[in-house]
Structure formats: C-alpha cells, structure tokens
Amino acid sequence: MSTLTSNPTSNEGALRRFIRHLLYVMTDNPVTAIAFILFLLMIIAALFGPWLVPYNPLATDSSSTLQAPSWQHWFGTDHLGRDVFSRVVVATRLDLMIAVTAVAIAFIVGSALGAIAGFYGGWADRITGRLMDTIMAFPLFVLAMGIVAAAGNTIENIIYATAIINLPFYARMARTEVAVRRQAGYVQAARLSGNRDWRILAFQIFPNSLPPMMVQISLNMGWAILNAAGLSFIGLGVSPPTPEWGIMVAEGANYIVSGHWWLALFPGMALMLAVFTFNLLGDGLRDLVDPLRRT
Amino acid sequence: MAIPLLDIRDLTVEFATRNGTVTAVKKVDIRINKGETLGIVGESGSGKSVTSYALLRILDRAGRIADGSIVFGGVDVGGADERTMSELRGREMSMIFQNPRAALNPIRAVGRQIEDVMIQHGLATRGNARGKAIKMLEAVRIREPEQRYHAYPFELSGGMCQRIVIAIALACRPQLLIADEPTTGLDVTTQKAVMDLIVELAAERQMATLLITHDLGLAASYCDRIVVMEKGEIVEAATVDELFANPQHPYTQRLMRATPRLDSQVADLLPVDDKRRASTERQPLGPPLLEVDALVKAFGSTKVSDTVKAVDNLSFTLHEGESLGLVGESGCGKSTTSAMIMRLLDPTSGALTFAGTDIAAISAKQFAHHPLRSKLQMVFQDPTDSLNPRWSARRSIEDPLRRLTHVNRQELNSRVSLLAERVGLPLHLLDRFPHQLSGGQKARVGIARAIALEPRLLILDEPTAALDVSVQAVVLNLLASLREQLNMSYLFISHDLNVVRLLCDRVMVMQAGQIVEEGPTDKLLSEPSHQYTRALLAAIPHPPAHANPNNISVATL
Numbered sequence: 001m002s003t004l005t006s007n008p009t010s011n012e013g014a015l016r017r018f019i020r021h022l023l024y025v026m027t028d029n030p031v032t033a034i035a036f037i038l039f040l041l042m043i044i045a046a047l048f049g050p051w052l053v054p055y056n057p058l059a060t061d062s063s064s065t066l067q068a069p070s071w072q073h074w075f076g077t078d079h080l081g082r083d084v085f086s087r088v089v090v091a092t093r094l095d096l097m098i099a100v101t102a103v104a105i106a107f108i109v110g111s112a113l114g115a116i117a118g119f120y121g122g123w124a125d126r127i128t129g130r131l132m133d134t135i136m137a138f139p140l141f142v143l144a145m146g147i148v149a150a151a152g153n154t155i156e157n158i159i160y161a162t163a164i165i166n167l168p169f170y171a172r173m174a175r176t177e178v179a180v181r182r183q184a185g186y187v188q189a190a191r192l193s194g195n196r197d198w199r200i201l202a203f204q205i206f207p208n209s210l211p212p213m214m215v216q217i218s219l220n221m222g223w224a225i226l227n228a229a230g231l232s233f234i235g236l237g238v239s240p241p242t243p244e245w246g247i248m249v250a251e252g253a254n255y256i257v258s259g260h261w262w263l264a265l266f267p268g269m270a271l272m273l274a275v276f277t278f279n280l281l282g283d284g285l286r287d288l289v290d291p292l293r294r295t
Numbered sequence: 296m297a298i299p300l301l302d303i304r305d306l307t308v309e310f311a312t313r314n315g316t317v318t319a320v321k322k323v324d325i326r327i328n329k330g331e332t333l334g335i336v337g338e339s340g341s342g343k344s345v346t347s348y349a350l351l352r353i354l355d356r357a358g359r360i361a362d363g364s365i366v367f368g369g370v371d372v373g374g375a376d377e378r379t380m381s382e383l384r385g386r387e388m389s390m391i392f393q394n395p396r397a398a399l400n401p402i403r404a405v406g407r408q409i410e411d412v413m414i415q416h417g418l419a420t421r422g423n424a425r426g427k428a429i430k431m432l433e434a435v436r437i438r439e440p441e442q443r444y445h446a447y448p449f450e451l452s453g454g455m456c457q458r459i460v461i462a463i464a465l466a467c468r469p470q471l472l473i474a475d476e477p478t479t480g481l482d483v484t485t486q487k488a489v490m491d492l493i494v495e496l497a498a499e500r501q502m503a504t505l506l507i508t509h510d511l512g513l514a515a516s517y518c519d520r521i522v523v524m525e526k527g528e529i530v531e532a533a534t535v536d537e538l539f540a541n542p543q544h545p546y547t548q549r550l551m552r553a554t555p556r557l558d559s560q561v562a563d564l565l566p567v568d569d570k571r572r573a574s575t576e577r578q579p580l581g582p583p584l585l586e587v588d589a590l591v592k593a594f595g596s597t598k599v600s601d602t603v604k605a606v607d608n609l610s611f612t613l614h615e616g617e618s619l620g621l622v623g624e625s626g627c628g629k630s631t632t633s634a635m636i637m638r639l640l641d642p643t644s645g646a647l648t649f650a651g652t653d654i655a656a657i658s659a660k661q662f663a664h665h666p667l668r669s670k671l672q673m674v675f676q677d678p679t680d681s682l683n684p685r686w687s688a689r690r691s692i693e694d695p696l697r698r699l700t701h702v703n704r705q706e707l708n709s710r711v712s713l714l715a716e717r718v719g720l721p722l723h724l725l726d727r728f729p730h731q732l733s734g735g736q737k738a739r740v741g742i743a744r745a746i747a748l749e750p751r752l753l754i755l756d757e758p759t760a761a762l763d764v765s766v767q768a769v770v771l772n773l774l775a776s777l778r779e780q781l782n783m784s785y786l787f788i789s790h791d792l793n794v795v796r797l798l799c800d801r802v803m804v805m806q807a808g809q810i811v812e813e814g815p816t817d818k819l820l821s822e823p824s825h826q827y828t829r830a831l832l833a834a835i836p837h838p839p840a841h842a843n844p845n846n847i848s849v850a851t852l
Contacts, residue, residue, distance in 0.1 A: 024313070185681030186691075189744065191639055193695035194668050197660075207685050 025287045032284035038277040045092040053086035057243045066260050076262035078248075079255065084262060087243040088270050094244050095274070098155065099224035102162035107217055109163070110170025111206075117171070118178030119201050125175070132168035140165040144227060148236045158237035162224050173216055177209030211290040218282035222275035229271055245271045298369075299326040300470060300503050301350070301388075305363035308342070308349050312357065319345045321527040322363070327471065332497065332504040334514035336550070337524035338763035339734065343507045346524075347473045351390060352380050368470060386416040388471040389464040391493075393479050395456035399448040405459045406432065406444030409466050416467050431462040435492060453625070454485035458492065465496060472497060475507045482624035482790055487834040490517055509763055511554045512836040515539060523547045553768035556837060557820070561775045561797040564768035571719065573775035577800075581615030583648075584784050585636070585752055590645035590655075592631050605631040607808035609645070613752070618778065618785040620795035620816070622831070623805035629788050632805075633754050636786070637673050638662040650751065669699045669748035674774075676757040678737035682729040688740045689725040695747045714743040717780075718773060735766035739773070746777060755787045759794060771797055793835050796820060804828045 026033040045052070055073075061081030069076045075084035113132075117125040135143070147161035181187060182205065190200045229246030231237045238244040240251070245267040252263030308320040320342040327333050335343045348354045350365055352372060365372040368387060370379065392398040400408055409428040413419035419427050425444070432440035435458040448456055457477060464472060474493060478486035494517050497504045508514050514521050514535075521538050523531040523546065530544040542548045553564050562572040590609040593602040606628045613619050623629045634640040636647060638659050647655040649667060657665055672695075675681035682691050693711050696702060702710065715722055718739040729737055738758065745753055755774065759767040775798060778785060789795045795802060796816050803813040804827065812825040823829045 028313075185675045185677055186683040188639060189673075189675060189681050189691075189741075190683075190694065191663060192637065192668070192671075192673055193744070194663055194698035195694070196663060199698075204683055208683065 022288065025284055028287075029284065031280055032287070035277055035280035035284055038273065039281055042092060042096065042274060042277060045089050046096045047093075049090045049092055053083070053089050055083035055086040057082065057087040057090040058241055066255070066263075068260075069262055075266040076260075078251065078263050082241075084248075084266050087248060088245070088266050091243040091245050091248065091267070092270070092274075094155075094238065094242065095225050095228060095246075095271075098159055098162065098228040099221050102159045102224045102228070103166060103217055103220050105159070105163035106166035106220065107170050107213070110167040111174035111213065113167075114171035114174030115178045115201055115206055115209075118175035119182060119197070119205065121179070128171060128175075132171050135164065136168050141227065141230060144231060145234070145236060148231060153236055153239070155237060158228055158231055161231070162227050165227070166220050166224065169216055169220065170213065173213055174206075174209060177212060178205050181205045181208055211286045214285040214289055215282035218278050218285050221281075222278035225271065225274050225278070300329045300331075300368055301325070301327040301505075302366045303346075303350070303363070304366075306346065306349060306360065306365060307362035308345050308354065308358055309361040310355070310358045318361075319358070319527050320349065323524075323527075323529055325522060325529075327503045327505060329470070329503055330498075330501045331520070332494065332506060332518045334506045334508060334518035334521045335524055336508060336511055336514045336521055338509055338550075338765060340526070341524040342527035343524050344475055345527075347390065347475055347505065347507055350473070351384055351388065353384075382416075385412050385464075385469070386418075386467045387469050388473060389467070389469045390473040390475060391457070391460050391464050391477045393476040395453060395460045396448055398460050399456060401448050404445050404447060405451070406446075408459070409462050412463050413466050418467055427466075428462075431466050432459075434465070434496065435459070435462045437462075452485075453481050454489060457481060457485075457489050461489070461493060461496070465500070465502075468500060469502065471503045471505065473505045473507070476509070477506075478513070479509075483792075484624065484830055484834040486513075487836070490836075493517075510836065511550055511764070512556075516836040523550065549765060553764045555793050555797060557793070557835075559797070561771050564797075565772055571769055571772050571776075573772040574779070576779065578616040578779060578782060580617050580800075583612050584615045584617075584650060585613040585786075586646075586648040587611050587613075587636070588646040588648070590632070590635060590647065591643045592628075592635060592640070593643045604808050606635070606642075609808075609810060611803060611810070611813070613784055613786060615751070615784055616782060617801065618787060618799045620787045620789070620792075620799035620802040621805060622789060622792050622795050622802060624790055624831075627805045628808040629805050630756065633673070633756055633786070633788050637671060637754060638668075669695070670751045671754075672745040672748060672750035672752075673754040673756060674738075674742055674745045674758045677761050678734060678741050679729060679761070681741050682737060684729055687726050687728055688720070688732065688736075691729075691740055692725075692743045692747060695744060699748055710747070711743075714747055715739075717746070717777065718743045719769075733766075734762050735769065738762060738766070738770050742770070742773065742777070746781060746783075749781060750783060752784045752786065755785055755789075755798075757789050757791075760789070760791075767794070774798060791835075792820070792831055804831065 026036055059082065061077070063081065064077050065079055065081040067073055067077045073083050073085065075088060078084055113128045117128040144161040144165050147164060148157050151157040151160070178201070187200055187204055190204050195204070228237065229244070229249070232244050232246030233250040238247055240247055248267035249264050249271070252267065255263045303323060303325040306320055306323040307318065310317045310319055323346055325333070325346070335346065337343045345354070345358070349360055350372065360373055363373070367383065370383065372380070372383070399405065406425070406428045409431050410419065410424040413427055414421065414424055429440045429444055432443055437443050437455065437458055451459070472493070477493065478489050481489060490513065493504065506514060506518055518535060520532065520534050522529055523544065525546045531538065531542065531547045538547065542551055549566070552566065555564060565572045588610050590606055591604060592606040593604050595602040609632060611619070621629050621632065631640065635642045638654055638657070641659050642655055645655060646653050649671060652667060654662065654667060662668060689711055692714055693707055696707055696710055711725065712722060715725055720736060720739040720743060724732060724736060732740065758774070759770050762770060771794070777783065785798060787795050787799050792802070799816050801814065802816050802819050803810045804825065805811070806827050812819065812823065812828045819828065820832065823832055
C-alpha cells in the first residue's frame, strides 16, 4: 500500500507544509477544529481585549449598578456599575498569562528533571522521584495556597505556586517517555556517530517524547487557569479591582442570592469555556507535533 | 469435485485513507478443500494478511469488503451478522498470529486463556475446562503441562508462547486454521518445531490450513498448493511441484531467485542483467584488524555464583578485508558481543585489539569521541527503529559527519549526495522522513549512515532480518559491492546461516555465550562437526532443488 501514498513535494516551504498539516488535523477531527477556533478567539481577546471592549473595565457608574443583561450591557453590570462583558474579556489576558507562564515553567523544569532521571537512572532517578512524590503527597491546591500565603500575595507567586504543583506531572511523564527510548536503535546509532550523552538526550530522545507531553500541556493549561482563578476566589494573588475571572466569580457569588445571577455566571462561563478549550485542544496539538501523522 | 471448505471469489478489499481509497486486495479467488494446506506467499503490502482479516471479518475500521463473496462451509461470511461471525471465529476458523507474545494476554495464566476460548464456544464447562486445557497443552508438546498451565506468557520463550497460541487456536477443533507468519521472529530450529507441529496436528484433525508467509522456502516445505500475491492480486497459483518446476509469472521468478538456497552466490539473488549485482572479486586478506581475546560479559550481581555469563571467554581474529559470520539463536550472546566490540557496552574482562589499540581499555563513554570511533560502525537490525522518526533521511546520514568530521555545509551536502548514490538511494528521497520510506529505502539510509565515516570494520547486525526477500537480495548485493569499493571488513551477525554464508569467508557458530564451531564457510556448511551446527543447518527450510528458474547456480558451481 505504501506505493499508493502520495509523494509529498519536498521543495514546498516548511511553513506551507505546516499549514497544510494544520488544515488536515483540523478537518480530520471537527472537535479539534472547534478547539482551535475557540483558542484563537481567546488569543484575540487576550491580545486586543482592552481595545475591543465597549467600556472601560474599571470605570464605575453609580447610575447603573446591578443591571440585568441588555443590549447596552451584554452581560449586565456589577454592584459598582462596571460592565461585566468588558471585564470578562479584559480578564482573559491576565488569566491566560498566569496559566501559560506557569505551565511553561512547569514543563521546562519538570521535563528536564524527568528526562535526566529517565536517561541516567540510578541516583538521579531516585532523588527526583522522591522529590516529586513529596510534592504529590500534598493536596495540590492546599500546597499552592500555602506557597502563596507564605511567599507573599503577588501574581508572580501565584505563577510559581501553580508551576510547582504541576511539576511532577511533567517530570514523571518525561521520565517514562525518555526511559523507553533510551535503548532505541536510533539512540545507539547516534552513539556510534559520536554524539555525547546530552546531545542524544536533547536532539534524539526528547523531541520524540513530545507528542504525549503536548496533551499534558494542554490539559494542564485548563487546570492552571482553574487554579489561578481558585486562588483569587479565596482572596489570594490578584486583588480587586483588577478584572480576573476568579475574583469576579467570588464577588458575584454574594449577589446570586439576591437574584443578580449574571455577575457570577458570565465569568464562570468564561472560565469553563477556557478549560474546555484546552482540554479539547490536547489531541489536536499532539497530532500537530507528531511527524508520523504527516504524509 | 467436492465443494471446497472455503470459497473466496472476486474478493476486493478497500481502505479509506487520508489520500483517498486504496484497494488492498483486488479480485482474489482462493479455494481450500478439507484437509488441504494452502500457502499464500507475498511480500509486505501484497495484501496477504488483509485477505485473511477479511476472511475472519476483523478488518480495521477503515477497511471494507467492497466486492466479492466469501463462503465458508456453506456460510456466506461476507453477509453474515456479527453474532454468526463470533460463533465462526475460534470455533470453525481460527488464527495464529505473527507475534505470539502480543497475541496472548500478559496477565492471565496461559492455561486459563485456553479455557476461555473453550468455555466461550460452549465446548467445556467450568468443571471440565481445566482437564481439557491440560490435554491441549499436551497436544502441542509442552512438557509438564500441569505446571505450565499456571505459567504467564512472560515466563515462556517465544517458541513456547507460539505453542500456546496454537493450543488456543486448535482448542475448539476448527476446520480451518489460518497461520499468519507463524514463525517470524522465532529461531530457525524453533521455526521447524512449530511448523512441524502445525502440520502434524492439521493432518491428525483433518483440518485445512492457510499458511501466510513471505518465505517461499517455508511455504514449499509445508504446503500442497501455493498462491503468489503481488500488490493485492494473485499472480500465480499452482501446486508446489508445478510452481517450482515451471514458474510462470515474472514476479514468482524474481521471488524464487531472491530466496537464498544452499548453493547460491550473493549475485545469483538478482537477475543476470541487473546492474546492482555484486561482482565476485575479493580483495586479498590483510593483517589482523580486530583481535578479541578472552572476552567475558557477566550480568547480575557482584557475587560470582549469581552471575550469568552472556559472553563466556570469547576469542577470535578478524583480518582486514575479511568477512566473518557470527551465527547463533536468540539469547546466545551474539548481540552482547557486537555491543562490546562496538564499544557501546563495557566488557567484564578481556581484550579487544582494534587496529593496534586495546579499545576495551577505553570506557564506552569516552570512546564516543575517540578517533577510532569513526572506523568502527554498525548497520542495525531494524531499519525503522534505527532511524530517528523526526529526522529526515538527509539529517540521519549527515549526523556522523557533523559530529566526527569538520566539513562545511556545502561539502556536507555533496558528501551526503555521494553516499546516497553509493547505496542507491534516489536523491529526492533524502528529505523524507523515515515513515515515508519503504523498508528497503530505510535500510539504505542506515547503510549510508554507517559508511559515511569510511569505517574499516562494519558490524552487520541482522541487517536484512526485517526486509522482504527481494529487498534482502538487493541489500546483500549492495553490502558485497561496498565491501570491495571501500575495502571494509565485516562482522555479520545473524541467526540465519543461509544468509550469513552469502557474504562471509568464515563462520563462527555461537551457543550459550561460547563458540562451538568455527571454520571456512564452505567447510562448515558441507561438513559441520558440531551437533548444534548440524541442527541449525537441518532446520533451514529449502525450496525444492529443481527450483531455480534458469539453473544459474548449477552452472556456476
């Protein structure tokens, strides 16, 4: 059957090939396409949010407090008369920023530790393994709370706390993925070609263990957003009046009883949608970085 | 004429893929009578396995029977519902798979797995299943069946696992047994034992057998009739005698020629007018290149009593320009030996003198940047596994040049092009990824990478074990030509005496970490003195002697 597969034109530019592959991944699975579109919307909101929204997210207006959703205020207004829609859109940047940075740190440090443990085994493996077990032994959210409370109530500390609680996932995954490839034929061949250990790890083994890690990154992104919002909800990290989904839900929760449901609902929906998007995105991302899925 | 047990007419199977519909099997007609053994022979991608999957209706989600009919014992398999099919599968027709370990459930005792299928089809009850399972274990000649009943697949050897798979397949006394490459991955002596067992049990039970294989020799030894498939179509069908006496189709002729027989030379595997044929000229032998002295590799604990010696006191000498074969079955220590010589593994004791330097004294870690590293290279067993899936062929080939030589980009490109030309790899394939190349093309990339640094000693670790015979013929000729062009010495490691002998001047036979026999190839093959060598030789399946299409080998001898 191999003779029947079409010949890829090798002189085609790398970017065009990537776009063609992206289009294939999206059309092959409609769920992935939806996830990519939602993700794109989130990126737009994060980058251009402040210029797109109809009102200043911080501007209070005492004449129109607690108004229900209308054509003027799509998501209604809060107790200070601020436009909920504007606040939800503008908050995207902060929430995404926290999640992306935290996951990036967790991925880089965690996979480096895990890769070294998996490649060398022995003491390196034992030490990182026990370290990760120690982190995992705590309830993760409580650990994050503790870190933020102890280190100080700033956005940076929320990021570090989120990164630390996500570290073990990457370390464990990288360790397994690297360990199964340690004796692969191409690794032996690279040794014969005069590659040093670090080079084999960095250029031969690690890139090949990326596809499953992409799924993890994407799932973690959702958790990280939830985690950051959760910390804000209980009053750690981001402080009012900064627009942030967690704070908005926390503030809005007081008004649900009095029938002002829109205050908590819309930021909550945004949070849910973000987590949902990242969860769906995982498989698509994996397919995108997996060379075997390309023709 | 009696109604055949299985009647396949005009079978066409299609697969929906990313690049449109692919027809894997085209208008195939096959008939098998009761008690008959039919062989389907073809290379990878010929559709032989897909035919059997269609027959059992276990095609992938993407595949479907587009046309044709399959009638088995009066039942229309093509139109039957899933319930009828699961009744048929296992009970009336059953299958032996290629990889016995993958076919068995790793966390269930093998005896239980035999019971499962009998209980499923109502041929045993919980009460009497155990006794029946033990009877089956006895039938497939497993010693101490009472104990083996409780064994898990990982505790058994590959050959034993395949016997269990056979026991499961035969537990319900099916009328048709489909054996899909049942002995690939097994040692040659185990292969003989397994095949003999299948044929014997089939005869005993009046069972029809469908043997799917790429090995013409194997099919010839065990089948009544042979069907040759190429690219999804049957190109020839005949009885074994007819087929070998007078092969009609050019593809069959090519396949026959490419199958090594006891008297063929490496060039005989390719047609007379093929430019890729290697010349038979050999360079004269030079001074010793590699001297191995009392090499030992022990695994296990530091206590002497607990250690297992994978390689036990091995000594031999390899001269410049010489090709030495190292033959043995899996687990005999040949791969450990090659890893030590390649300096990927540190020996427990012993000396390795390569080009005047004792390389055993240099640790495997330091050797990565030693000047001698480039002179000692290797071609790996599995061409797919030995290429980084994320690297293009070009990048794989140029990696040793970038690491161990100092050449600029332009020179690098011209060197890679030259290497590709040398191994017969079309230049436009250089930018493809391994999964976009065929097995033969991947093998060429691996060879190009191994010879990139112009090594003096090349270890060939079963370089053709994963390849089709026609590709094997080309690769073996390529290796023979390269040896003369680049004046290399080869250490050829394989379990297949028949292939080793084509390239080697001298052969060593290894068993349990020790060399049991050594000698010039011709002498070792014609007058084997050790009993193990004789057993190895006897186990190789051979096509009938009058099989050669043009009687070339007879003329050259």
